[in-house]
Structure formats: C-alpha cells, structure tokens
Amino acid sequence: MSAPAANIAIGIDVGGTAIKGGLVETDGCILERRSIPTNPVEGVDHVLGRIAAMVGDLANHAASLGRAISGVGVGVPGTIRHATGIVEAPPNLPGWKNVPVVARLCWLTAQRVVLENDANAAALGEFLCGAGRGTKDMVMLTLGTGVGGGIIANGNLFRGELENAGELGHMIVAPGGRLCGCGQRGCLEAYSSATQTAARVIERIKRGEPSSLTPLVESGQEISAEQIVAAADEGDALAADAWRETCLHLAVGCINIQHMLNPQRIVLAGGMSAAGAKLLNLVEQLISENCSRMLGPLPVVGLAELGNDAGLVGAALVAMKTV
Amino acid sequence: MSAPAANIAIGIDVGGTAIKGGLVETDGCILERRSIPTNPVEGVDHVLGRIAAMVGDLANHAASLGRAISGVGVGVPGTIRHATGIVEAPPNLPGWKNVPVVARLCWLTAQRVVLENDANAAALGEFLCGAGRGTKDMVMLTLGTGVGGGIIANGNLFRGELENAGELGHMIVAPGGRLCGCGQRGCLEAYSSATQTAARVIERIKRGEPSSLTPLVESGQEISAEQIVAAADEGDALAADAWRETCLHLAVGCINIQHMLNPQRIVLAGGMSAAGAKLLNLVEQLISENCSRMLGPLPVVGLAELGNDAGLVGAALVAMKTV
Numbered sequence: 001m002s003a004p005a006a007n008i009a010i011g012i013d014v015g016g017t018a019i020k021g022g023l024v025e026t027d028g029c030i031l032e033r034r035s036i037p038t039n040p041v042e043g044v045d046h047v048l049g050r051i052a053a054m055v056g057d058l059a060n061h062a063a064s065l066g067r068a069i070s071g072v073g074v075g076v077p078g079t080i081r082h083a084t085g086i087v088e089a090p091p092n093l094p095g096w097k098n099v100p101v102v103a104r105l106c107w108l109t110a111q112r113v114v115l116e117n118d119a120n121a122a123a124l125g126e127f128l129c130g131a132g133r134g135t136k137d138m139v140m141l142t143l144g145t146g147v148g149g150g151i152i153a154n155g156n157l158f159r160g161e162l163e164n165a166g167e168l169g170h171m172i173v174a175p176g177g178r179l180c181g182c183g184q185r186g187c188l189e190a191y192s193s194a195t196q197t198a199a200r201v202i203e204r205i206k207r208g209e210p211s212s213l214t215p216l217v218e219s220g221q222e223i224s225a226e227q228i229v230a231a232a233d234e235g236d237a238l239a240a241d242a243w244r245e246t247c248l249h250l251a252v253g254c255i256n257i258q259h260m261l262n263p264q265r266i267v268l269a270g271g272m273s274a275a276g277a278k279l280l281n282l283v284e285q286l287i288s289e290n291c292s293r294m295l296g297p298l299p300v301v302g303l304a305e306l307g308n309d310a311g312l313v314g315a316a317l318v319a320m321k322t323v
Numbered sequence: 324m325s326a327p328a329a330n331i332a333i334g335i336d337v338g339g340t341a342i343k344g345g346l347v348e349t350d351g352c353i354l355e356r357r358s359i360p361t362n363p364v365e366g367v368d369h370v371l372g373r374i375a376a377m378v379g380d381l382a383n384h385a386a387s388l389g390r391a392i393s394g395v396g397v398g399v400p401g402t403i404r405h406a407t408g409i410v411e412a413p414p415n416l417p418g419w420k421n422v423p424v425v426a427r428l429c430w431l432t433a434q435r436v437v438l439e440n441d442a443n444a445a446a447l448g449e450f451l452c453g454a455g456r457g458t459k460d461m462v463m464l465t466l467g468t469g470v471g472g473g474i475i476a477n478g479n480l481f482r483g484e485l486e487n488a489g490e491l492g493h494m495i496v497a498p499g500g501r502l503c504g505c506g507q508r509g510c511l512e513a514y515s516s517a518t519q520t521a522a523r524v525i526e527r528i529k530r531g532e533p534s535s536l537t538p539l540v541e542s543g544q545e546i547s548a549e550q551i552v553a554a555a556d557e558g559d560a561l562a563a564d565a566w567r568e569t570c571l572h573l574a575v576g577c578i579n580i581q582h583m584l585n586p587q588r589i590v591l592a593g594g595m596s597a598a599g600a601k602l603l604n605l606v607e608q609l610i611s612e613n614c615s616r617m618l619g620p621l622p623v624v625g626l627a628e629l630g631n632d633a634g635l636v637g638a639a640l641v642a643m644k645t646v
Contacts, residue, residue, distance in 0.1 A: 167585075290508070
C-alpha cells in the first residue's frame with residue numbers, strides 16, 4: 001500500500017488588475033495555474049462568481065491528478081476581518097464594502113475558504129518558501145497596482161489590534177504630496193507602486209516633457225516598470241528621474257521600516273520586482289545615501305524569490321497553515 | 324511577625340539634558356527622587372561616576388526606610404546590547420561609544436544593574452503603570468531632547484533582530500528636510516523633539532521674523548514648548564506656525580505607526596507632553612485632517628500619565644521584571 005499523496009491547496013490572489021489562481025504543494029510548488037482580469041467595475045457578484053468558477057476548474061484539475069484539496073486560501077487587498085471572513089473596503093477594488101468573501105465563496109464552491117490580506121499572504125509565502133527562508137523577522141513590500149506590506153515577527157504574521165497592521169504602502173513619506181487612492185497625501189503607494197510609477201511618467205509626458213516613451217503614451221498603451229527602466233538605460237532623462245523617485249521613496253520606506261521594526265530582511269515583491277537588479281541596486285544605493293549608520297546597520301533588502309507568485313503561493317499556504 | 328516590605332528598585336533615566344533617579348515601588352510610585360544635569364561634555368567616566376553616586380545616595384535612603392533594593396534599572400538613549408550591557412553610540416550623548424554601562428556601574432555601585440533603551444523603559448513604565456494599563460499593544464513617542472520610541476506588542480517590548488526596533492524618532496517624515504543629530508535628513512526628531520521645536524523658533528527669529536519670543540532668544544535663554552504654546556495662544560504667528568509644524572510631523576508619525584503596527588493606543592510622553600491638551604488636541608486634529616479612514620479607524624492617541632517620570636519608573640520596572 002503506497003502512502004496517500006500529501007494534500008494540496010488552492011491559492012487565489014485577487015489583485016486590482018488580475019485574479020491569479022493555482023494548485024499549490026506544501027513546498028510552494030505550483031502544479032497548475034490560472035489568471036483572469038479582475039474587472040472590478042463588473043461588480044462584486046460577478047468577480048466572486050468568476051473566482052468560484054476558477055476554484056471549480058482547479059479542483060477538477062486536482063481530481064484528475066488524484067490529489068485532495070485541503071482548502072482554498074484567498075488573498076485580497078485592504079483590511080479584512082479574520083473572525084467574520086469579511087473584506088472591509090479595499091481602495092483598489094472600488095465598490096467592495098464589507099463583502100463576506102468567506103461565506104460567499106464557501107457557498108459557491110463547497111470548499112473550506114480562508115481569507116487573508118494579499119500582502120500578508122505574499123509575505124507568508126516568501127517567508128516559508130522564498131526569500132525569507134531561515135529568518136524569523138521579515139518585512140515584505142509588494143509593488144503592484146498598489147504597495148502592500150506584510151510583517152513577520154518571530155515567525156508569525158503581525159496583524160495588530162484591529163488586524164490592519166502592515167499597511168506599509170500607506171506610510172506617509174511625502175507629507176502634502178501626491179494624492180493616494182486611500183485619500184491620504186504622500187503615501188509610499190502614491191509614488192512607488194507600478195501603477196503610480198507609470199502614472200507619474202504619463203503625467204509628465206502629457207505636460208509636454210520630452211521622452212522616448214511619448215509614442216507609447218500617445219497610443220494609449222500601458223507602460224511597465226521594465227519599459228521605464230529600459231528607457232532610463234538608453235538615456236531618457238524623464239524615465240531616469242521618475243524611476244529614481246520611485247526608488248527614493250522605496251528607500252525611505254525601507255529606512256523607516258528598519259528604524260521601527262529592525263527586521264532581519266526586507267523583501268521587495270510584486271509585479272515591479274521583475275525589474276530585478278535595476279530596482280534593488282538603486283534602492284540599496286539610495287538607502288546607503290539616506291540612512292544613518294549611527295542607528296545600527298543598514299537595512300538588508302532583497303528581491304522576492306517567488307516573484308509574482310508570492311501572493312498566490314502564500315494564500316494557499318495560509319489555507320494549509322490553518323487546517 | 325510582620326511580612327517584610329516588598330522590594331523596591333532604583334530607576335535611572337539618562338537623558339541628553341538631565342539624569343533623573345528614583346526609588347520606585349512595584350506599582351510605579353516614586354518614594355524618593357534625584358536629578359542632576361547630564362553634562363555629557365565632561366566625558367563618560369565623569370557621567371558614570373555621578374550616576375554611581377546617585378545610586379549610592381538612593382540606596383542609603385532606601386536603607387534608612389528599612390527597604391531592600393532589588394536592582395538598578397538604567398535607561399539610556401540610543402542602541403544598546405542586552406547580552407553585553409553595552410551602550411553603542413547614542414546620538415544625544417556625544418563621546419559615548421560602546422560603553423559597557425552594566426559592567427562599569429556594577430563595579431561602581433555593587434548593585435545588580437539592568438540596561439534598557441530609555442524610550443523602551445518609558446514605554447514599559449506607561450504600559451504597566453500609566454496610560455497603557457489594560458492594553459496589550461501600545462506605542463509610545465517620547466518627546467524630549469530627542470524623539471524616542473517604544474513598541475509594546477502582545478504585552479512585551481518589541482526589540483527587533485538587532486535590538487534597535489522602536490527608533491521611531493528616526494522615521495523620515497520629510498525626505499531631504501532638516502538635518503537630524505543621527506545624520507539623516509527629515510527625521511521626526513528633527514522637527515518634533517522639544518529641542519528642535521525650540522531650535523526652529525530660534526532660527527526663524529534670528530533670520531529676522533517678528534515674534535514675542537525675540538527678547539528671550541536675544542537674552543540667550545532657553546525656550547520651552549510651554550512658552551511657544553503660550554506665545555501662539557497670545558497671537559504670535561511665528562510661534563503658532565512652528566508649533567503646528569511640530570504637531571503636523573507628530574501626526575504623520577502617528578499615522579505611519581497606525582498603518583504599520585495598528586496598536587491599541589499611541590502615547591505621547593517626555594518633557595514636551597507637559598503641553599498637555601495643547602499638544603494632544605492639535606495632533607488629533609491634524610491626524611483627522613491627514614489620515615485615511617478607508618484604512619481603518621484613526622489612531623487613538625493619549626498623553627502619558629506618568630508624565631516626565633515614565634523613563635525613571637520604567638527603568639526601575641525593567642530591573643524588577645528581570646529579577
């Protein structure tokens with residue numbers, strides 16, 4: 001008699017732009033993956049229905065492999081309530097307000113559903129299976145549509161009194177500065193998310209500043225961080241300046257995290273971390289230029305190892321961890 | 324036979340300006356107190372010798388009351404190493420570098436000596452005997468010569484990987500702004516310490532801005548936060564503007580603490596907290612004006628109850644807690 005294969009979990013990562021799903025092993029390995037656009041304008045019901053369909057599809061695939069599903073972990077942006085499984089009011093999912101995600105998805109999928117803040121889930125993924133392996137204190141910044149944060153202290157997610165600690169993207173790093181989706185001015189997210197990095201470039205081009213990216217903007221195409229970095233490398237002054245501004249605010253964020261929490265490692269994750277060394281090297285240089293050595297060593301910053309999959313893997317690990 | 328009186332501890336709070344000492348009961352009550360100027364320019368040996376003399380004096384007083392001393396807790400600014408009892412390089416004690424405070428004071432006083440960061444000690448004091456009673460998560464900002472911070476998470480001091488978490492005064496709230504004693508620009512401390520609040524007023528008066536505080540500045544006297552607040556109340560525009568700037572940066576600090584750590588309470592302590600409602604009300608107003616409600620409730624901010632004694636009481640409680 002052979003031992004039964006270990007259980008796997010379904011991870012769902014609900015972003016402002018895309019919903020990603022996958023069948024995930026206990027070691028973080030993704031057996032099968034799916035991705036659909038979020039389209040939050042279609043309304044909560046529509047989005048939840050499509051998530052449920054994705055869960056059903058992945059569960060069927062697991063059955064075809066002869067593997068059992070231990071649960072579904074769902075990572076969503078914004079504040080959640082663990083006790084009730086409710087998502088409060090995520091800034092990047094307009095129209096979502098006090099949505100009982102756990103109850104709704106349980107009913108729609110007939111699976112055990114566990115909810116977690118997306119950045120917390122991603123942090124747990126990197127901590128257990130990626131760049132945080134071997135540490136006990138890690139902070140992660142997720143650079144995507146927004147800037148999420150996750151704090152691991154002494155091996156556990158640090159959630160705070162009302163479960164909304166770790167909202168590191170809404171640290172104010174430029175008082176009176178750019179308006180953020182959350183309503184505050186000068187948030188880290190208002191400068192250093194992938195979306196706001198592109199938005200700052202587009203605003204400046206539309207104000208008439210010269211840039212090699214102008215044709216892209218005029219044709220209405222989206223601009224990625226990689227395109228901005230590539231333009232900067234080719235001598236585009238606007239792209240270089242905007243990218244430096246993104247990295248400077250990230251550096252200030254890392255310095256503040258270091259002085260407040262003194263973690264072993266700060267991990268940069270999310271879509272924009274695909275810029276790799278171009279991101280890490282400039283952030284490290286700007287930390288070195290702006291952080292006091294009188295207060296202890298400089299923060300140790302690294303890139304996520306699970307890349308864009310951290311949220312998906314972490315959501316599945318949340319479901320496994322709470323079996 | 325009557326029960327022996329409970330032990331008491333000696334608390335010593337080493338600030339940039341004054342060294343305060345006291346005989347402290349387990350409930351935080353101070354039986355006897357001493358205070359001397361720090362005069363760090365006299366050198367480490369001289370300062371440690373005067374601390375030892377203060378400890379001897381307080382121990383004699385305890386003996387005269389028939390009370391036993393359970394230990395001496397010493398709170399010092401800057402980074403410390405618990406394992407070795409060494410103070411690394413406090414920005415506000417020039418000339419102190421890797422000073423083995425525990426070893427030196429043990430030898431000089433023949434008492435058990437325990438070392439703690441001053442702001443951590445003060446936070447523990449307020450948490451156990453003051454404004455934090457009944458909470459399990461509390462963050463304290465100590466507004467004195469510098470701005471110190473202490474984080475209590477789940478009932479314990481949160482120290483971080485290298486024991487220098489909680490350096491909240493060196494959170495950068497104005498990138499590229501005023502130079503801080505730590506070498507960074509735009510730290511919370513560079514705006515919102517008592518010393519830097521006065522320094523900003525003095526700089527502006529010396530640049531020729533009119534103020535009712537000009538005669539004080541010209542006579543070379545020190546200016547207190549209370550004097551700045553009083554001048555603002557009497558219509559002094561410069562004093563009002565400077566005080567608002569102090570409180571605005573404090574509000575940004577509190578907003579950042581809330582989004583990062585989501586504690587039950589943020590407590591304002593240290594010399595400048597003597598400004599009382601004039602401090603608290605303006606900080607609360609500026610939080611309300613600048614903090615997003617989409618991310619959860621506004622931070623709950625209160626004044627320290629132990630006032631200027633939190634560091635002294637906390638240092639003694641650290642000694643009691645580690646018996």
